Amino acid sequence: MNFDQELENIITLGTTIVEAKKRCEAVMNTIETLHLSPSCKHTLIRLIQSELDFLSRVSSTDSSEPSICVNIGHLEAVVHILQQPNISGVSRVCKKIPFQKSTDNGLHNSNSKSAHVDIVCTFNGNPVWFIVSDRNPKYISWYSQHESSKDKGWQSKVQLLLEAAHNSVALKPTSIIFFFSNGLGGFTLEKFRNEFGAVNVNSKFSNFNVNFSNELGGEWLDILTRSYEQASVLEIKIDCSQDVPKDPIVHNPLVKVNDDIFCGSFGVLISLMDSPENGKIEGDLINFDTTALIAIVSGISNGSTHNLLATPENELKKRFKGNTEFVIGQVMAEIENPIHKEIRNVLSGRKGIICESVCSEFKELVSMCGGVNEKLRADQLLKHVAVIADSPSVRMMSLPTTRKLALKNKIVFGTGDYWHAPTLTANMGFVRAVLQTGMSLFTFEHRPRALTGD
Template sequence: MDIDHEHANLVTSNAMVEESKKRCEAVMDTIETLPHLSLSCRHTLLRLIQSELSFLSRVSSSEFTTESEPSICVNIGHLESVVYILQQPNISGVSRVCKTIPFQPSTQNGTHNTASKGAHVDIVCTFDGNPVWIIVSDRNPEYLSWDGQQESSKNKGLRARAELLLEVAHNSIALKPTSLIFFFSNGLNRFTSEKFRTEFGAVDIGSKFSNFDINFSKELGGEWVDILARSYQDASVLEIKVDCPHDVSKESLVANPTVKSNDAYFGSSFGDIMSQMILPTNGKIHGDLINFDTTALIAIVSGISNGNRQKLLATPEDELKMRFKGNTEFVIGQVMSEIENPIHIDIGKVISGRKCIICESVSSEFKELVLMCGGVNEKLRADQLLQRLVVVPDSPSTRMMSLPTTRKLALKNKIVFGTGDYWHAPTLTANMGFVRAVLQTGMSLFTFEHRPRALTGD
């Protein structure tokens, strides 16, 4: 195994090697429990840990057989820290783990940029709704150098690493972060922390990371058993802002004049949804936003979500097939899903405390679909829903529009999700095919998933 000395720590005894092997096994099992982690990210982490475990197995059978026990480099502490961060509740949209972000070198006077090979980033994701790169170090603070060894190609120091990351970040488009987050699991000395603050404007965000004590678990006999406890109480977490040309001020988002602030009675769970949508004050939007795509609007007004379940189940099969054609099984599946888990409850949890926006494209598409396929009640609910939403211009973010337009990355979806990205608002959607396609490009995206619902002519 090629040990990454920038992350590695030393072990000096066979007992420590065996402990490291147990840590590898525990972290591998924990990775399997991580929700919403893509298969590619999961595969990368498991491959790295399996490689570490194989390395430790070779060492334990050979190198610690004499009285002179050499020191060896292990990397499991770094991988533990990465997995710890992935469990944080404000982390979402993880698109890459433990990868090099490529850099297209600029050439000036025939000289290639020093960042031409890119920079290693441990996690590309969204943090508190914003795209970020997270860099993790598990090294002892005593061995972390600010200036590094200028003659060394492997250790240029933390200053040079921060400069490289900022350079790569500035020249990225689709993967461009709003900030770099440095996570030092064993802390930093005062000198280094101060250098980060004075030279890069770094701020301490350790308070945003919860549960600094963590247990890594292993499945034994059908039950999960904690076999390793680790504390991150001494961790130091610093954020460096990346200068972005786009910095949205929600002060500039003026409410659609059709948005009504009166407390109309809507009835049942639909009324509960309406009451949880926070309306603008003084004609302008402040606070957290959420962006709806067309699937979310349809799910809210659908007869399936609004008490029409038993009527559909009681409808003869021939009539259902005539009405829904080849989508009959799909609709019945949604009915059964609604009986087991009403969707308004799930959507209410997501939108609570947020102001709701849609872009002009979604507004037009939703109105057209309701006009063609909606029943009297669905049309009435659609009108009431639109009165509670703020319609913003189609304004997709630069990074979203930098992605190639393909069958899986359709332009209309790039506009909808990109507008949410522009306003730093997560998009509520059932279109997880598009979300997966975006994540596969390496770009992080902040979304909430809901189960699909169809218009039923109710």
């Protein structure tokens, strides 16, 4: 190798390392802005830090290699998917999912396997797995190149993933989505379609351009732009027939009462909801837990904030006892950010459902603690939601019942999961406990409100 060639290689390698480091730092900054659990963030940051450590070890004066193989493109693509607006309930990132294959008699083999999944989450309300590849399409092979090769080819990878999906319960997806950020060759694309029934779902993604920003110091930002216009996004459906919703047992007629008079923000909220007709549960649904129903009818949410603030402290303590500070905190939060306005977009156009357990608990709490107006609002609200039989999903009930995963909550959230309906809740302790098991869960959070006797 002559001197000019050697110098060119050194410059190329050095440039690659600098650019790769910039990309790592930019993606790390983006991760900090994502709404992810600490464990998911920790996993992604650890992987990027490992990449940075590798880049730091590579000597820019090593002329033996004109370029290096970096993994930051894969992590960029993973973060790009996590930024999609229809992604929620992310429970695992870049982890292997262990499983044991069932035998014909329903038992499990003693030999366990595992399949790597880049994202376990809900996508458009359904539990899915995402598999991400950032490889050049020229180097994506369908069949194994060599028996001893670590790269078994995508045919084997897909078979393993389907085996893992079918033998999972709590983590079972309704589909597996493959995101090839640089596209796919025609041969591999046809194999995906013909052998596994994969369909193109590029249209389900709202944005194929992404910016990662890296602070340069002061007010300057280095914007690193990447386009995924050439990406191929394929979906393979998983047979979930055992958990397909059956006709519900509906316990109220769900006929909108024309002479109901809805006042204030409560009336606006109810009018935005789409009441089911003739007991039909279909379309966009929203599942309420007890905390959500209480928050909607609470006097705090319906104009009693100033009256409560004007009440002498000794009267408040007599009424709310040890919960006085908690209630006043809710009052101040309501003045700053009204909860009906906060959840309006979540409820708009959706049909509300509650399970029997929630209905019973809600009625009992309102009867014991609600005032006249709160009881009237509760009656009106119950006329505009479908009260259905407790029907928790198989995957939710497969989770162990513990103090943090109480059976009653598994029934409530599991019923929403069974009907593929997000649950509106303030019970984020339960949501976090579910996510920690690795199971994705579709929920919307609201801030708590208490009954005030209004």
